Amino acid sequence: MSSHSAPSDDEAPGLYLHVPFCASKCGYCAFYSQPTAGRDMPRLVSALLEEAQRYQAVPAVRTIYIGGGSPTSLPADQLARLVETVASTWPNAEEFTVECNPGQANIEMLSMLACCGVNRLSFGVQSFHRSELELLGRRHSADEAVRSVRQAQDLGFTNVGIDLIFAVPGSTLDSWQRSLESAISLGMQHISAYSLSFEPGTPLYEARRLGRIDSIEEDTDRAMYELAIDLLAAAGFVQYEISNFAREGFECRHNMGCWENRPYIGIGPSAASYWRGERTANVADIDAYISRIEAGRPATEQRQQPDRDDCICETAVLNLRTRRGVNLADFQRRTGADFRKVFATPLRRHEREGLIEAGAGQVRLARRALAVADSVLCDFSSL
Amino acid sequence: MDTKYIRNFSIVAHIDHGKSTLADRMLELTGTITAREAKEQLLDDMDIERERGITIKASAVTMHYEYEGHTYMLNLIDTPGHVDFHYEVSRALAACEGALLVVDASQGVEAQTVANAYLAVETGVEIMGVINKVDLPAAQPDVVAEEIEHVLGIRKNECFAISAKTGKGVRELLDAICELLPAPAERGSEPTRALVFDSHSDPYRGVICYVRVFSGKLRVRQKMRLMHTGRSYLVTELGKFRPAMTPVEELGTGEVGYIVANIRDLADVHVGDTVTDDANPAPDPLKSYQPPMQMVFSDFYPGDNTEYSKLRAAFEKLTLNDASFTFVPQNSPALGFGFRCGFLGLLHMEIIQERLERENDIDIVQTAPTVSYEVVMSDGQVRRIGSPSELPDRTHIQELREPFVRLEIITSTESIGGIMKLAEARRCKLVKTDYLNPTRVMMEYRAPLAEIVYDFYDQIKGISRGYATMDYELTDFEATNLVRIDILVNGQPVDALSIIVHRDNAEQRGRKLILKLKKAIPRHQFEVPLQVAIGGKIIARETVKAYRKDVTAKLYGGDVTRKMKVLKKQKEGKRRMKSIGSVQIPQKAFMSILDTSD
Numbered sequence: 013m014s015s016h017s018a019p020s021d022d023e024a025p026g027l028y029l030h031v032p033f034c035a036s037k038c039g040y041c042a043f044y045s046q047p048t049a050g051r052d053m054p055r056l057v058s059a060l061l062e063e064a065q066r067y068q069a070v071p072a073v074r075t076i077y078i079g080g081g082s083p084t085s086l087p088a089d090q091l092a093r094l095v096e097t098v099a100s101t102w103p104n105a106e107e108f109t110v111e112c113n114p115g116q117a118n119i120e121m122l123s124m125l126a127c128c129g130v131n132r133l134s135f136g137v138q139s140f141h142r143s144e145l146e147l148l149g150r151r152h153s154a155d156e157a158v159r160s161v162r163q164a165q166d167l168g169f170t171n172v173g174i175d176l177i178f179a180v181p182g183s184t185l186d187s188w189q190r191s192l193e194s195a196i197s198l199g200m201q202h203i204s205a206y207s208l209s210f211e212p213g214t215p216l217y218e219a220r221r222l223g224r225i226d227s228i229e230e231d232t233d234r235a236m237y238e239l240a241i242d243l244l245a246a247a248g249f250v251q252y253e254i255s256n257f258a259r260e261g262f263e264c265r266h267n268m269g270c271w272e273n274r275p276y277i278g279i280g281p282s283a284a285s286y287w288r289g290e291r292t293a294n295v296a297d298i299d300a301y302i303s304r305i306e307a308g309r310p311a312t313e314q315r316q317q318p319d320r321d322d323c324i325c326e327t328a329v330l331n332l333r334t335r336r337g338v339n340l341a342d343f344q345r346r347t348g349a350d351f352r353k354v355f356a357t358p359l360r361r362h363e364r365e366g367l368i369e370a371g372a373g374q375v376r377l378a379r380r381a382l383a384v385a386d387s388v389l390c391d392f393s394s395l
Numbered sequence: 396m397d398t399k400y401i402r403n404f405s406i407v408a409h410i411d412h413g414k415s416t417l418a419d420r421m422l423e424l425t426g427t428i429t430a431r432e433a434k435e436q437l438l439d440d441m442d443i444e445r446e447r448g449i450t451i452k453a454s455a456v457t458m459h460y461e462y463e464g465h466t467y468m469l470n471l472i473d474t475p476g477h478v479d480f481h482y483e484v485s486r487a488l489a490a491c492e493g494a495l496l497v498v499d500a501s502q503g504v505e506a507q508t509v510a511n512a513y514l515a516v517e518t519g520v521e522i523m524g525v526i527n528k529v530d531l532p533a534a535q536p537d538v539v540a541e542e543i544e545h546v547l548g549i550r551k552n553e554c555f556a557i558s559a560k561t562g563k564g565v566r567e568l569l570d571a572i573c574e575l576l577p578a579p580a581e582r583g584s585e586p587t588r589a590l591v592f593d594s595h596s597d598p599y600r601g602v603i604c605y606v607r608v609f610s611g612k613l614r615v616r617q618k619m620r621l622m623h624t625g626r627s628y629l630v631t632e633l634g635k636f637r638p639a640m641t642p643v644e645e646l647g648t649g650e651v652g653y654i655v656a657n658i659r660d661l662a663d664v665h666v667g668d669t670v671t672d673d674a675n676p677a678p679d680p681l682k683s684y685q686p687p688m689q690m691v692f693s694d695f696y697p698g699d700n701t702e703y704s705k706l707r708a709a710f711e712k713l714t715l716n717d718a719s720f721t722f723v724p725q726n727s728p729a730l731g732f733g734f735r736c737g738f739l740g741l742l743h744m745e746i747i748q749e750r751l752e753r754e755n756d757i758d759i760v761q762t763a764p765t766v767s768y769e770v771v772m773s774d775g776q777v778r779r780i781g782s783p784s785e786l787p788d789r790t791h792i793q794e795l796r797e798p799f800v801r802l803e804i805i806t807s808t809e810s811i812g813g814i815m816k817l818a819e820a821r822r823c824k825l826v827k828t829d830y831l832n833p834t835r836v837m838m839e840y841r842a843p844l845a846e847i848v849y850d851f852y853d854q855i856k857g858i859s860r861g862y863a864t865m866d867y868e869l870t871d872f873e874a875t876n877l878v879r880i881d882i883l884v885n886g887q888p889v890d891a892l893s894i895i896v897h898r899d900n901a902e903q904r905g906r907k908l909i910l911k912l913k914k915a916i917p918r919h920q921f922e923v924p925l926q927v928a929i930g931g932k933i934i935a936r937e938t939v940k941a942y943r944k945d946v947t948a949k950l951y952g953g954d955v956t957r958k959m960k961v962l963k964k965q966k967e968g969k970r971r972m973k974s975i976g977s978v979q980i981p982q983k984a985f986m987s988i989l990d991t992s993d
Contacts, residue, residue: 028952043953206948234943255948270952284953291956316956326959333950365977367920384920385946386965393962 025287026269027073027102029060029094030280031080032298035116039149039219040177042211044282044296045081056298057090059305061097063279068101070277075107075266082136084116088124095128107132107171107265114160115152122160122167132264133164134202137174140194141187144180147225149215154194161198171262173202178240179233180208181225188236189243196247201262205240206255207233234383241382253334254385271334273327273346281311291316321395324349328392333385337376351375358391396468398579398649402572403470403607405487407515408497409505409864413527417497417559418456418471424565425458425469427637454593455490455605455651457635462573469572470607470651472592480739481868482687482719483593484511486666488518490592490607490651493576495568496547497525500534500556504542504831506803510866512547521576522547524554525568530561542831579609579649586677587611589646589654589670591621594661596715600632602658603640605651606670609681612647618673619656622680623665627673628656661715687719689737690798690869691744691764691848692781694725694891695751696733698758698971703732709755710734713747720747727784729889729975730760735781738764741848760973762891762985766845769796769872783879784890789930796872797895798844801826804855805837806863813858814838821846822875822897842867843875845895849989880905882912882988883926883933885978894988901929908988909937915984918942923978 033053034045076098083091099108109132110125117135125133139145140154152160157174164172174195178188195203210217210227219225227233241251249257253271256264269276278285282296294311295301304311318326324347331338343351352359352375359375362368367381367388381388408414422428458469474480474487488494494515498508515522524543526536540551555571557564593605606613613619613633620627632655634642646652658664669680697706710722721737738744744764751759770778770787771794780786786795802823806814808830815825815838823842830836847867855863878901882892892912896904905927912925916939923939950958971982 026952207944207946209948230943237944254946254950267951270955271950276952278952282953284955286952286955293953293956314956322959326955329959329962330950330955361974365920380920383944383946384942386962387920387942387945390962390965390969393959393966 023274024072024074025070026075026077026266026274026276027064027067027098027105028266028276028278028280028283029064029076029078029083029098030278030283030294031060031078031083031086031094032056032281033080033085034082035085035113035151037149037215039147039216040208040211040214042214043081046298048085051298053086053090055302057086057094059302060094060280062305063311064098064101067277067279070102073102073105073277074269074274075109076102076105077107077109077111077266079109079111079134082113082116083110084113084121088121091121092124092128095125095130099129103129109134109264109266111136112160112164113152114157117160117164119163119167122164122169126167126169131169132171133169133173134204134264135161135164135172135174137161137195138177139180139183140191141183144177144183144187144191147180147182147216148177158194158198161200165199171202172200173204173258173262173264174198174200175204175206177206177208178236179228181228183228183236185232185235185239189239192240192243196243196249202256202258202264203244203249204256205237205244207237237383241379251335254382268334271330272342273323273330289317291318320348323347324354325393325395328355329389332375332377332389332392335376337374340373340375354395355392358388362388362391396647396650398581398583398647400465401468401470401579401649402493402576403472403491403579403649403651404493404495404572404576405472405474405484405491405520406495406497407474407484407488407511408527409499409502409507409511412497412499412502412505412508413559414474414497417495417525417527417557417565418473420559420562420565421458421469421471421569422456422638424562424569425460427456427458455636456638457651458637460569460573462570467573468650469569472607472651480743481510481514482739485514485518486592488515488520489667490590491518491520492579493521493523493572495523495525495572496543496549497527498539498543500526500528500536500539501531503535503539503835504546504805504837506805506837506864506866509546509803509805509837510868513868522549523568523571523575524549524551526554526556527559529556530558530563538832542835546829546831546837581648582610583612583648585610586675587613587619587670587672588677588681589613590681591664591666591668591670594664594666594718596661597655600655602656602661602664604654604656604658604664604670606646606654607651608646608648610648610677611672612645613654613670614645615642619654619670620673620676621664621668622671622676623668624663626663628658630654630656661718666718687739688869689719689721689739689781690766690844691738691740692735692767693738693744693764694727694730694733694735694762694782695722695748696727696730696760696762696891696973698760698973700731702757705755705757706734706759709751709757710736712754713750717747719743725782727890729887730762730891730973737767737781758970760971760980760982760985763894763989764849765894766798766848768798768877768895770794771796771874782890783893783895786879786895794874795877795895796874797877799870799873800842800844800847800867801870802840802842802847802865802867803837804840804863804865805831805835806855806859808834808836810855810859810863811836811838814855814863817851817854817858818842821851823847841870843897844869850991878929880908881928882909883924883928884912884916884980885923885976886926887976888928889975889980891985892988902934904991905929906935907991909935911987911990912984913937913939915987916978916980919978921977 032045033048108130110130111134137157244257251257252263281301284293292312293314295313369378406414455472460467472487474484529536536556540554543549544551555568588610589606589608591604617630634640635652671677722734725735767781823840826839876898878898909925922941925937926933927935972979
């Protein structure tokens with residue numbers, strides 16, 4: 013094993029479980045998922061647990077995250093089986109998140125999650141406007157979203173987050189402000205605010221291609237983003253990553269692990285891992301996944317071993333997405349490289365243009381660079 | 396060898412009319428190479444030449460052929476087939492007594508055929524008309540023979556109908572070369588004079604000179620002198636191309652071969668120079684021909700300023716095999732340190748550019764090519780400039796002259812109107828029109844080089860649906876009403892974007908130009924104003940709008956590999972850009988200023 017990946021070997025990884033089912037597919041979603049209808053859910057859960065068992069020898073995981081798809085589209089008993097087993101295998105995770113769909117997560121399901129040690133919930137609310145929810149293909153209503161979040165809070169969850177999407181066709185700066193205010197008023201700990209992206213292969217992408225919908229003006233998109241940063245800051249949310257905001261101490265540790273380029277293990281169809289210096293991805297097909305697991309074979313389909321340069325660049329790009337930025341000492345420890353030295357050329361230019369700012373032992377994107385981060389980060393994508 | 400049995404000749408032809416195939420067939424029929432050895436187009440030995448199907452460097456091969464009981468020595472001197480390399484054709488012809496003018500039996504006489512015929516006539520060599528590809532179904536040898544007689548004045552009944560591909564008629568052609576082409580003059584007893592008609596650099600043996608002996612002889616271990624530089628060298632090897640380099644003890648009058656004489660630097664050998672015996676020198680050198688003139692200039696800058704010395708090394712390497720390309724250091728206020736390069740023409744430029752990129756890993760930004768101008772200063776002094784930025788202040792200029800060419804276009808009669816309209820818009824003056832036959836016409840123009848050097852050929856190809864061919868040759872420089880258009884990017888003048896144009900269409904060109912630039916310059920995080928100035932006065936303005944949003948909203952564990960790829964691609968898109976202040980100008984922006992289309 014090459015030296016650069018050595019630090020990650022003894023590091024406790026994050027654990028991600030992918031539930032590849034949804035009640036219906038959302039118009040913007042490019043993640044792998046299938047409709048629940050007619051699926052053998054217990055069999056899939058067994059396969060997930062079987063794959064998870066293969067990592068039994070890993071003594072501890074830092075964080076657990078069950079996402080999808082939609083974990084709450086599983087029957088309650090199956091979700092309980094999944095959560096319980098994982099929690100008992102790795103009882104000491106600092107953070108255990110389950111993604112919830114507002115319309116699906118009922119009070120029984122939520123209390124079961126609480127009982128099993130889940131300590132963080134993330135609700136896919138996306139919007140508080142009916143027209144936007146319809147366009148996005150979401151089945152729930154704004155009221156259901158509010159109700160679900162309140163139920164979770166009433167059950168004692170103290171770390172609850174929601175996802176919001178802005179720059180949805182038809183939205184305005186005003187409608188976005190009202191969505192943000194609704195979110196803030198719910199008194200949660202975490203908000204992710206994503207600019208809508210049109211991913212190839214999604215219904216929204218097709219609709220735009222056919223001219224049925226238009227993406228929103230770039231200036232408006234930018235203004236919506238800036239508005240989110242300002243309003244959320246005023247409400248006490250700290251922006252800690254390009255699209256993520258949290259109250260002090262409630263940053264999603266699982267995702268921070270990814271941006272710190274720490275190792276993680278992905279379980280389930282299409283799930284990706286960064287483990288023992290290798291980036292792998294499981295086969296993105298439920299049946300193929302199940303049959304491989306049941307046959308005792310690896311579910312891995314893509315395999316790539318980042319070399320030292322890849323590791324340096326990945327670490328730089330991922331770190332720079334966070335508001336903490338690159339911690340020079342951590343960077344050196346993780347990659348064995350001097351960040352300021354290997355990226356001297358792009359740093360010189362972007363610092364001169366005020367897109368990157370340096371503090372004590374830290375280098376990060378300037379606020380004005382956030383909305384155009386890719387145009388800066390691309391200069392760190394190769395050496 | 397008795398000069399009576401020596402024949403020195405070249406094959407000249409329009410591109411793709413079968414020159415190289417004919418050469419291959421001759422090599423085979425004379426047993427110089429076997430059919431198995433006959434790689435396609437043996438004489439073209441550079442990759443780019445083969446890829447582009449054109450010959451760039453002349454080369455020479457010696458063949459032996461039995462005719463009427465005598466062994467003849469046939470020296471075939473190959474010539475390039477493109478307008479940019481005219482001077483190489485003339486220097487090859489200067490080493491010959493005869494030339495085969497090859498014309499495709501289905502295509503007929505083309506512009507290059509005419510240009511080549513002119514060159515041959517000017518050099519005074521005997522021309523034999525050869526109609527090739529008579530095996531093709533579309534062949535019209537009789538029609539083509541008529542054309543040859545009409546346009547080139549070669550009697551139609553004296554043309555040879557052959558198929559280089561099948562070999563039909565090639566033996567008869569070889570017989571005719573022995574029978575009809577003149578032998579070299581017998582001057583064996585005169586002092587040695589040999590013409591250097593080409594040279595190349597060999598990493599182990601130094602410079603290899605290609606020579607044709609006109610009088611006396613050359614011997615191994617002789618001390619020879621290059622008359623132009625006056626330097627003397629010991630001849631260490633003489634030889635012939637058969638086609639591999641084959642050493643001989645001497646080269647006699649009329650013969651063609653090579654000299655190795657421990658000459659280190661290609662620059663020490665002037666092609667066109669005369670080699671003589673150092674102990675018994677000839678009183679005068681051979682009549683030389685014009686040295687090549689660089690007609691197209693372009694600046695090359697390293698994308699990254701720290702690669703300047705790497706770029707210099709790359710150019711030095713290139714000049715080892717191409718002495719007709721020049722480069723001098725250039726310091727642009729906007730672009731930093733780079734090189735001003737001179738080329739024979741646009742194709743020559745493209746070839747150099749391609750080799751530079753293929754053989755070196757350097758990110759290059761190249762400015763739009765421009766022709767050279769003559770500036771008559773107030774004090775009467777005449778200066779040659781190869782860049783609009785070198786243009787002195789107007790108050791110091793008495794007259795500004797631009798290069799003019801004789802332009803020949805051969806096309807179908809139905810496209811005459813379109814071509815004449817284009818030519819007029821490009822300030823070309825029709826000199827004469829000549830019908831080759833009822834459907835084909837040859838037009839001769841007097842044209843400003845600047846107007847035809849860039850996209851003119853593509854345009855007439857378009858107008859004539861691929862039918863028209865053109866060729867041109869520099870005639871002189873003439874004073875015209877020229878002005879410089881300057882471009883300001885973000886308020887800063889960018890010398891590399893300046894162009895010199897005729898005053899009558901300067902304003903229109905300027906307006907078009909910034910529209911092109913606006914499209915070519917990527918959006919930045921701030922607005923980039925573009926301005927056009929003529930004579931210091933701003934005449935137009937455009938703005939490249941700022942981009943406001945460029946960020947991946949979601950990047951989690953599952954996306955890392957894919958997103959890194961996307962970012963790398965985005966970075967790749969920034970290559971071949973030059974920073975001017977905080978504005979990134981891509982390669983295509985520099986080139987876009989030449990695009991005159993709407």
